[in-house]
Amino acid sequence: MTARAGQPAAWSYWVVLPACILLWAVIAATLQTPLLPSPGEVIVALRSEATNGQLWFHLAATLARVTVAFVLAMAIGTAIGLAMGRSTRTNALFDPLLVVLLNLPALVTIILMYVWFGLVEVAAVLAVVVNKVPNVAVTVREGARSLDPKLESMATVYRFTRWQRFREVWLPQLFPYLMAATRGGLALIWKIVLVVELLGRSSGVGFKLHLAFQVFDVATILAYSLAFIAIVQLIELALLQPLERRATRWRQPETAHA
Amino acid sequence: MLELRIEGRSFGLPVLGEIFTTICQGDRICLLGPSGIGKTTLLNAIAGLDGAMPDAAVPGRNKMRVGYLFQEHRLLPWRTLRQNLAIVGAGDADIERLLASVGLAGYADHLPDQLSLGMARRAALARCLAIQPDLLLLDEPFASLDPVRATELKQLILDLLGRYPTMAMICVTHDARDATELANRLWYLDGQPACLQWDGTIAAQSGVESLVQRLRTLDQVV
Numbered sequence: 499m500t501a502r503a504g505q506p507a508a509w510s511y512w513v514v515l516p517a518c519i520l521l522w523a524v525i526a527a528t529l530q531t532p533l534l535p536s537p538g539e540v541i542v543a544l545r546s547e548a549t550n551g552q553l554w555f556h557l558a559a560t561l562a563r564v565t566v567a568f569v570l571a572m573a574i575g576t577a578i579g580l581a582m583g584r585s586t587r588t589n590a591l592f593d594p595l596l597v598v599l600l601n602l603p604a605l606v607t608i609i610l611m612y613v614w615f616g617l618v619e620v621a622a623v624l625a626v627v628v629n630k631v632p633n634v635a636v637t638v639r640e641g642a643r644s645l646d647p648k649l650e651s652m653a654t655v656y657r658f659t660r661w662q663r664f665r666e667v668w669l670p671q672l673f674p675y676l677m678a679a680t681r682g683g684l685a686l687i688w689k690i691v692l693v694v695e696l697l698g699r700s701s702g703v704g705f706k707l708h709l710a711f712q713v714f715d716v717a718t719i720l721a722y723s724l725a726f727i728a729i730v731q732l733i734e735l736a737l738l739q740p741l742e743r744r745a746t747r748w749r750q751p752e753t754a755h756a
Numbered sequence: 757m758l759e760l761r762i763e764g765r766s767f768g769l770p771v772l773g774e775i776f777t778t779i780c781q782g783d784r785i786c787l788l789g790p791s792g793i794g795k796t797t798l799l800n801a802i803a804g805l806d807g808a809m810p811d812a813a814v815p816g817r818n819k820m821r822v823g824y825l826f827q828e829h830r831l832l833p834w835r836t837l838r839q840n841l842a843i844v845g846a847g848d849a850d851i852e853r854l855l856a857s858v859g860l861a862g863y864a865d866h867l868p869d870q871l872s873l874g875m876a877r878r879a880a881l882a883r884c885l886a887i888q889p890d891l892l893l894l895d896e897p898f899a900s901l902d903p904v905r906a907t908e909l910k911q912l913i914l915d916l917l918g919r920y921p922t923m924a925m926i927c928v929t930h931d932a933r934d935a936t937e938l939a940n941r942l943w944y945l946d947g948q949p950a951c952l953q954w955d956g957t958i959a960a961q962s963g964v965e966s967l968v969q970r971l972r973t974l975d976q977v978v
Binding site for chain 2: 667
């Protein structure tokens with residue numbers, strides 16, 4: 499496996515992270531307070547949540563929301579971004595809206611959606627989508643602007659259908675931008691979904707954190723955080739990196755570094 | 757066969773003036789003219805790249821097919837040669853045959869960036885032929901090739917022209933020698949905006965010298 503640019507060697511994770519856990523264990527053992535449980539207590543909490551099914555139920559609820567919101571935000575954002583990158587008129591229409599939406603705090607959107615639509619699933623997902631679409635659109639717009647006009651004219655001469663043009667000419671060029679939007683998007687959506695759940699849903703990791711917060715159950719909070727980090731990393735390793743490797747296979751070694 | 761009527765093209769400044777001419781089946785036209793005069797712009801206009809395709813009456817077809825060999829290969833870099841040819845509609849058997857005809861047998865599963873400049877240009881030529889064009893546009897096909905490769909490619913194009921006798925060709929070049937070897941008709945593009953200053957046949961017996969002489973007088977007139 500080749501390291502991504504700017505990424506340190508794999509061994510550093512096996513040194514720095516255990517060192518942190520060790521430090522945490524030492525501090526927890528010294529302070530002896532329920533506000534900072536030891537790593538062992540967190541593992542116990544994690545195991546009990548896993549065996550009673552709570553962990554899986556809430557993780558699944560969060561994952562489902564993230565998936566739906568992500569797919570919607572990527573589809574809508576990509577369509578808007580492409581249109582903006584390809585047409586100055588569309589850009590003029592959407593750009594002022596983007597400026598507003600990009601600077602609107604996520605919390606405001608969430609509150610407004612709950613106020614307007616009630617504490618329902620649609621409002622929750624919609625709030626996340628509205629937050630994420632502008633970021634995707636801006637990223638994809640950059641990609642659409644950098645599409646190679648030479649390949650465009652080739653596609654015109656050889657009468658590519660709309661679908662061929664999208665799939666064969668645009669998509670490979672947009673891929674790095676879509677990956678950037680995906681990475682940034684997932685990171686953002688995870689966090690917003692938790693807030694959405696904390697404020698107005700009765701399932702999901704955010705809801706569970708809310709409950710634990712009310713009784714100062716720090717062990718459960720940390721247990722869910724760990725499970726959460728594990729899931730995000732799993733998606734990165736099992737989905738995103740293989741996808742990226744597959745789609746950039748055509749690049750020759752000398753062009754990959756260019 | 758092809759009624760060519762171009763209203764003129766301007767990119768800030770007028771580049772091409774009004775051009776009206778007719779191209780017949782089997783015409784081999786060499787398009788000469790000073791650098792930057794608008795030869796590629798004229799090819800793009802003929803290919804319908806900016807604005808509508810010029811009117812064309814092709815027996816048995818409702819639309820003229822144009823194969824365009826750009827200065828760069830413009831193959832999809834993320835697709836193998838086989839896929840690049842398949843996208844424009846070539847069948848499996850055709851792909852092998854076309855690649856063999858441009859000397860690239862066995863390269864079907866290579867990516868364009870794995871090929872040399874000359875090979876990639878020949879692969880792009882195979883793609884031009886894959887759509888069975890009525891008109892083949894070649895934009896400086898011999899540019900940046902070493903003399904040996906350039907001669908090979910010229911011979912290849914001559915062979916292909918012999919194999920498709922009804923196909924018309926327009927080839928942009930700077931070299932009067934290319935014109936005498938490839939063409940039976942010559943366009944000389946010059947002026948501001950650029951127009952066809954000369955549109956004439958090249959007699960088989962007229963050598964390079966007389967053509968160069970003719971071009972020199974054109975240069976002085978314009």
